[in-house]
Amino acid sequence: MESGAGKHWTEEEVKALLSVWSEKNIRKQLHGTLRNKGIFIYIAKRLQELGVCRDWKQCRAKYKNLKYEYRTVKYAHNSGDVTKTMKFFHDLDAILRYEPVTQLAAEENSRCSATETQLNTSPTTESTQ
Secondary structure, X not given: OOOOOXXXXXXXXXXXXXXXXXXXXXXXXXXXXXXXXXXHHHHHHHHHHOOOOOOHHHHHHXXXXXXHHHHHHHHHHHOOOOOOOOOOXXXXXXXXXXXXXXXXXXXXXXXXXXXXXXXXXXXXXXXXX
């Protein structure tokens, strides 16, 4: 077992991870990238600069766990169950809130373009009437 592999993340370590994760270029690289070892190596180096000694595998595992927990709580809230909570929900919401929209645009590009065209023409039609 690698040194510190079973060690729990402290609140300060999670906050440092979230601060690096919230950077626009990191979010862009992580979104939709399946082979992301290089990104997590970079994140681990950035965390070392902030005094957090974690390897890239630990960073990736924590990223995945936080993302999973966030989606679980978000789904519960959307279903009406507001009793489910997590410590960094609002921070993660700020980071992840636009992710599904971007994914939809990538998967259904033509359909989104048609919708955007309709949305763009609707206000002008209403304003002329």
